[in-house]
Amino acid sequence: xxxxxxxxxxxxxxxxxxxxxxxxxxxxxxxxxxxxxxxxxxxxxxxxxxxxxxxxxxxxxxxxxxxxxxxxxxxxxxxxxxxxxxxxxxxxxxxxxxxxxxxxxxxxxxxxxxxxxxxxxxxxxxxxxxxxxxxxxxxxxxxxxxxxxxxxxxxxxxxxxxxxxxxxxxxxxxxxxxxxxxxxxxxxxxxxxxxxxxxxxxxxxxxxxxxxxxxxxxxxxxxxxxxxxxxxxxxxxxxxxxxxxxxxxxxxxxxxxxxxxxxxxxxxxxxxxxxxxxxxxxxxxxxxxxxxxxxxxxxxxxxxxxxxxxxxxxxxxxxxxxxxxxxxxxxxxxxxxxxxxxxxxxxxxxxxxxxxxxxxxxxxxxxxxxxxxxxxxxxxxxxxxxxxxxxxxxxxxxxxxxxxxxxxxxxxxxxxxxxxxxxxxxxxxxxxxxxxxxxxxxxx
Amino acid sequence: xxxxxxxxxxxxxxxxxxxxxxxxxxxxxxxxxxxxxxxxxxxxxxxxxxxxxxxxxxxxxxxxxxxxxxxxxxxxxxxxxxxxxxxxxxxxxxxxxxxxxxxxxxxxxxxxxxxxxxxxxxxxxxxxxxxxxxxxxxxxxxxxxxxxxxxxxxxxxxxxxxxxxxxxxxxxxxxxxxxxxxxxxxxxxxxxxxxxxxxxxxxxxxxxxxxxxxxxxxxxxxxxxxxxxxxxxxxxxxxxxxxxxxxxxxxxxxxxxxxxxxxxxxxxxxxxxxxxxxxxxxxxxxxxxxxxxxxxxxxxxxxxxxxxxxxxxxxxxxxxxxxxxxxxxxxxxxxxxxxxxxxxxxxxxxxxxxxxxxxxxxxxxxxxxxxxxxxxxxxxxxxxxxxxxxxxxxxxxxxxxxxxxxxxxxxxxxxxxxxxxxxxxxxxxxxxxxxxxxxxxxxxxxxxxxxxxxxxxxxxxxxxxxxxxxxxxxxx
Numbered sequence: 052x053x054x055x056x057x058x059x060x061x062x063x064x065x066x067x068x069x070x071x072x073x074x075x076x077x078x079x080x081x082x083x084x085x086x087x088x089x090x091x092x093x094x095x096x097x098x099x100x101x102x103x104x105x106x107x108x109x110x111x112x113x114x115x116x117x118x119x120x121x122x123x124x125x126x127x128x129x130x131x132x133x134x135x136x137x138x139x140x141x142x143x144x145x146x147x148x149x150x151x152x153x154x155x156x157x158x159x160x161x162x163x164x165x166x167x168x169x170x171x172x173x174x175x176x177x178x179x180x181x182x183x184x185x186x187x188x189x190x191x192x193x194x195x196x197x198x199x200x201x202x203x204x205x206x207x208x209x210x211x212x213x214x215x216x217x218x219x220x221x222x223x224x225x226x227x228x229x230x231x232x233x234x235x236x237x238x239x240x241x242x243x244x245x246x247x248x249x250x251x252x253x254x255x256x257x258x259x260x261x262x263x264x265x266x267x268x269x270x271x272x273x274x275x276x277x278x279x280x281x282x283x284x285x286x287x288x289x290x291x292x293x294x295x296x297x298x299x300x301x302x303x304x305x306x307x308x309x310x311x312x313x314x315x316x317x318x319x320x321x322x323x324x325x326x327x328x329x330x331x332x333x334x335x336x337x338x339x340x341x342x343x344x345x346x347x348x349x350x351x352x353x354x355x356x357x358x359x360x361x362x363x364x365x366x367x368x369x370x371x372x373x374x375x376x377x378x379x380x381x382x383x384x385x386x387x388x389x390x391x392x393x394x395x396x397x398x399x400x401x402x403x404x405x406x407x408x409x410x411x412x413x414x415x416x417x418x419x420x421x422x423x424x425x426x427x428x429x430x431x432x433x434x435x436x437x438x439x440x441x442x443x444x445x446x447x448x449x450x451x452x453x454x455x456x457x458x459x460x461x462x463x464x465x466x467x468x469x470x471x472x473x474x475x476x477x478x479x480x481x482x483x484x485x486x487x488x489x490x491x492x493x494x495x
Numbered sequence: 496x497x498x499x500x501x502x503x504x505x506x507x508x509x510x511x512x513x514x515x516x517x518x519x520x521x522x523x524x525x526x527x528x529x530x531x532x533x534x535x536x537x538x539x540x541x542x543x544x545x546x547x548x549x550x551x552x553x554x555x556x557x558x559x560x561x562x563x564x565x566x567x568x569x570x571x572x573x574x575x576x577x578x579x580x581x582x583x584x585x586x587x588x589x590x591x592x593x594x595x596x597x598x599x600x601x602x603x604x605x606x607x608x609x610x611x612x613x614x615x616x617x618x619x620x621x622x623x624x625x626x627x628x629x630x631x632x633x634x635x636x637x638x639x640x641x642x643x644x645x646x647x648x649x650x651x652x653x654x655x656x657x658x659x660x661x662x663x664x665x666x667x668x669x670x671x672x673x674x675x676x677x678x679x680x681x682x683x684x685x686x687x688x689x690x691x692x693x694x695x696x697x698x699x700x701x702x703x704x705x706x707x708x709x710x711x712x713x714x715x716x717x718x719x720x721x722x723x724x725x726x727x728x729x730x731x732x733x734x735x736x737x738x739x740x741x742x743x744x745x746x747x748x749x750x751x752x753x754x755x756x757x758x759x760x761x762x763x764x765x766x767x768x769x770x771x772x773x774x775x776x777x778x779x780x781x782x783x784x785x786x787x788x789x790x791x792x793x794x795x796x797x798x799x800x801x802x803x804x805x806x807x808x809x810x811x812x813x814x815x816x817x818x819x820x821x822x823x824x825x826x827x828x829x830x831x832x833x834x835x836x837x838x839x840x841x842x843x844x845x846x847x848x849x850x851x852x853x854x855x856x857x858x859x860x861x862x863x864x865x866x867x868x869x870x871x872x873x874x875x876x877x878x879x880x881x882x883x884x885x886x887x888x889x890x891x892x893x894x895x896x897x898x899x900x901x902x903x904x905x906x907x908x909x910x911x912x913x914x915x916x917x918x919x920x921x922x923x924x925x926x927x928x929x930x931x932x933x934x935x936x937x938x939x940x941x942x943x944x945x946x947x948x949x950x951x952x953x954x955x956x957x958x959x960x961x962x963x964x965x966x967x968x969x970x971x
Contacts, residue, residue: 052830052831052835053831053835053838054571054572054574054763054916054917055838055839055842055916055917056917056919057842057845057919057920058920061920062845064920065845065846065848065849065920066845066849068849068852068853069845069848069849069851069852069865070852071848071865074841074844074845077844077845077848077865078712078743078844079865080711080712080714080864080865080867081712081740081743081744082714082716082717084717085717085744085745085748085749086743086744087742087743087744087745087748089742089833089834089837090614090615090741090742090745090833090836090837091614091833092614093611093614093615093828093832093833093836094829094832095832096829096830096831096832096833096834096835097829097830097832098830099576099830102576102580102826102829102830103576103579103580105829106580106583106826107583107585109600109603109604110583110585110586110600111585111600112599112600112603113585113586113589113593113597113598113599113600113601114593114596114597114598115584115585115588115589116590116593116597119590121590121592121593123592124591124813124814125590125591125592125814127588127590131512133541133544133545135582136545137545137548137549137552139578140548140549140552141557141558141559141560141573142552142553142555142556142557142559142560143552143555143557143767143768144557144573144578144765144766144767144768145557145558145559145560145570145573145765145766146555146556146557146558146766146767146768147563147565147568147570147766147768147769147896148568148766148768148769148770149768149769150565150899151556151887151888151891151896151897152953152956152958153888153891153948153951153952153953153954153955153956154554154555154556154891154896154951154952155554155555155556155768156498156551156554156555156952156953157551157552157553157554157555157768158555158768158769159498160498160499160500160551160554161548161551161768163500163967163968163969164500164501164502164969166967166968167500167502167968167969167970168536170968171535171536172536177967177968178967178968180769181770183626183627183630183812184626184812184813184814185813186810186812186813187626187630187811187812187813194669212813214810214813214814215813217788217809217810218809218810218811218812218813220809220810221637221787221808221809221810221811222669224808224809225633225636225637225640225669225670225671225808226669226670226671227671267525267529271528294531295531295534296525296530296531297525297529297530297531298529298530298531298532299531311813318587318588318819319587319588319589319590319591320586320587320589320817320818320819321586321589321590321591321593321598321601321814321815321818321819322591322812322813322814322815322816322818323591323626323771323812323813323814323815323816323817323818323819323820324626324770324771324773324817324818324819324820325813326771336965342769343965343967344967345961345962345965345966345967346961346966346967346971347956347957347958347960347961347966348956348957348960349953349954349955349956349957350946350954350955350956350957351953351954353496353497353498353953353954354497354498355498355953355956355957356498356956356961357956357957357958357961358958359958359961359962359965359967360962360965361962362962364661365629365661365662365664365665366660366661366662366902367661368661368665369661369664369665369674370664370665370667370668370674371668372661372665372668374665374669375629375632375633375662375665375666375668375669376627376629377627377628377629377662378627378629378766378769378770378772379769379770380626380767380769380770380771381766381767381768381769381770381771382765382767382768382769382770382771383767383770383771385767385768388501389544389548391536391537392501392536392537392539392544392547392548393512393539393541393544394512394536395505395510395512395536395537395538395539396510396534396536396537396538397510397512397514398534398536399531399534400514401514403517404514404515404517406523406525407517407519407521407523408517408519410521410522410523410524411519411520411521414520414522427524428524429524429525429526429529430525431525449596449597454590454593454597457592476514476515479515480517480518480519483519
């Protein structure tokens with residue numbers, strides 16, 4: 052297969068016009084000793100018919116679970132048909148970053164809508180046009196904080212997603228700032244220890260709410276610790292759906308909110324592509340990394356949109372830029388805007404449905420003898436349980452086509468043998484009943 | 496006409512989207528103080544939402560609408576079969592924590608894809624974690640830092656030619672290195688003598704885009720590689736432009752120790768209006784151990800994720816990178832094979848050289864030598880105060896996207912043209928005709944150029960106003 056379309060005659064005309072005897076001649080600037088004739092070791096090319104069959108076969112080696120109770124930063128929410136339909140329009144997915152606004156108003160308006168919707172949900176003034184993913188948006192948010200107050204110590208809660216903390220650690224090593232972890236107390240960030248760890252060098256405090264264990268942090272209390280000091284409170288929201296039910300962290304005093312928007316209309320896709328974002332108070336505007344779409348006028352005086360404040364960015368400012376980030380995650384931001392337009396005001400009910408289902412599951416598990424580890428702590432749609440034998444537990448469920456949750460002992464010694472269980476709107480009441488029936492059936 | 500926003504179509508009670516009704520018991524222990532009191536999102540019917548976004552899409556120009564000669568960005572055709580296969584639930588519904596047993600198909604693709612990239616570039620190993628080219632670069636600079644830490648040497652400078660992508664110096668700065676800019680000579684190659692003067696024991700490495708952003712293959716490249724290696728420095732290749740060389744040169748043979756590639760440019764993944772991208776980073780054998788965690792390995796017939804990587808720089812992505820983008824690129828490689836991949840670079844370079852030969856007598860060509868996949872014109876000698884920006888806006892009127900303008904910075908008023916290999920002879924011809932017409936208009940009807948565009952969904956957009964009075968959300 053090939054997607055080029057020049058005939059032999061056309062190639063000959065073009066070579067002649069370009070003053071080249073043959074195609075090799077066009078590559079004559081390349082020293083002979085490093086030229087090669089062919090790539091060895093690639094499989095034989097396939098036709099379209101063959102590749103589709105081949106990919107169907109390879110796909111059979113994946114397990115498509117009929118019910119998914121797995122979350123932990125990637126959530127199995129329903130994707131309305133409208134979202135796929137719109138993002139499959141090639142005017143959207145085959146366009147580039149909107150450098151020429153006159154022919155990119157579709158992308159720009161959708162990003163502007165995205166910025167508006169996310170700002171509204173997080174309760175803050177400004178939001179960028181999206182970033183690679185949740186973890187890198189957290190690292191970028193922390194660096195934005197460092198650029199703002201010039202301090203280089205960062206306190207991060209152990210309730211923040213373990214992978215996000217690992218990414219932050221990598222960026223901290225590279226960018227030469229210090230990370231101190233705040234321990235958990237009963238499944239929530241230890242408030243007193245946080246207070247003890249803050250000093251004049253603390254750039255920011257990072258919590259995640261709901262945290263990795265599913266528990267909702269008391270953002271407001273943490274915002275009181277930072278108060279009027281220069282220390283910045285950053286709240287990460289990894290399960291975006293929670294914003295439908297819970298107050299935006301900005302409303303509760305966080306100065307920066309960052310997070311993941313996969314939940315708003317984007318497939319699991321084995322972890323990517325997803326998209327992150329940073330929302331912040333407007334004082335952070337000039338320090339913000341990533342693209343921003345802004346409103347303006349065209350030469351006829353009509354409203355139009357354009358990428359703006361580009362003097363923050365790498366292609367202008369080079370090594371003095373606010374980040375090296377070049378693109379946003381345009382198509383994911385578009386999907387999110389479409390999703391939030393369609394679900395719209397019903398997002399509250401949808402989030403409530405998640406919470407009801409998860410609460411029902413938790414109570415029913417308790418009744419079956421498997422208690423939630425943090426029984427009295429508020430949660431959204433995820434919580435931690437401790438089965439008697441985790442390996443057998445996971446095995447028995449998977450055997451029945453159900454993915455029962457994530458074993459979290461690999462990240463937390465004190466949660467050895469524990470399972471993080473999630474229930475979204477994809478789980479019906481009868482799915483929960485089946486889940487609990489299996490407990491009896493397999494004597495778990 | 497104003498571009499409309501979904502918020503302006505919203506009115507209370509229009510949203511009739513039905514959700515499953517919860518019939519079970521409901522109990523909640525969330526304190527009332529945590530609960531949101533209102534939700535400020537659109538209230539629209541499904542048909543209204545669909546119509547809104549369809550109408551917005553018509554204000555966008557994509558590769559499927561016409562030629563998109565945006566230099567340095569490689570806007571080529573995105574095969575539809577990639578979209579169909581990557582949308583299949585057997586791929587799209589796999590959870591990143593599904594476990595190795597449940598994701599053998601996904602892991603096989605990631606493993607084989609890395610292997611293919613090694614064969615194409617000659618490098619020893621690849622990480623697929625970086626979510627974009629710029630992210631790959633940043634990861635690469637981290638590897639350079641880690642390498643010098645591992646041998647206990649303190650080096651703090653990275654050399655970058657003045658023709659480099661802006662992301663290069665920005666990535667370097669994020670890792671605490673100093674940037675020193677190496678000038679180019681008048682032929683567009685790195686000024687080798689200046690480079691040698693700047694090369695000292697503080698130089699950790701050099702980042703060079705190959706072919707460079709002038710669309711040229713640097714003829715001193717082997718000498719540069721040898722000098723760097725002799726100095727104990729690493730050679731980083733910005734492989735964004737691999738599409739000019741795939742099947743012609745293996746990057747390891749050039750002497751690169753590290754290199755990222757942008758999957759959309761060579762391997763046809765869609766750009767999506769600004770991502771999601773994917774920027775795998777390759778490393779020569781001696782640097783593979785420093786690559787980020789989550790490398791897929793094969794043990795007998797089983798695929799697994801290697802998390803025991805003590806020398807690794809650590810994690811750089813929430814999960815494993817943009818799997819579904821890698822999946823598209825994998826499909827593309829499997830369909831093209833060796834010959835098909837070589838045809839990419841051959842045809843891309845032929846198209847660019849042909850276009851250059853036809854346009855160089857119409858607009859000024861600052862560097863006149865054979866180009867690779869792209870070339871640069873500029874606005875030198877245009878009459879009536881017409882600038883590059885004006886030309887780019889007038890091109891839009893004729894149903895083409897504009898070339899990249901004002902980049903690279905070292906060419907004044909650059910107009911950077913990259914036709915890509917998927918443009919037909921007929922569309923190149925049409926582009927040449929349009930450029931000829933525009934050049935005539937510059938003399939005969941300058942007002943048409945200065946007031947352009949005229950036929951686009953909106954007229955010339957005031958970007959200065961956007962920056963002067965930032966309005967970043969509706970209602971501000």
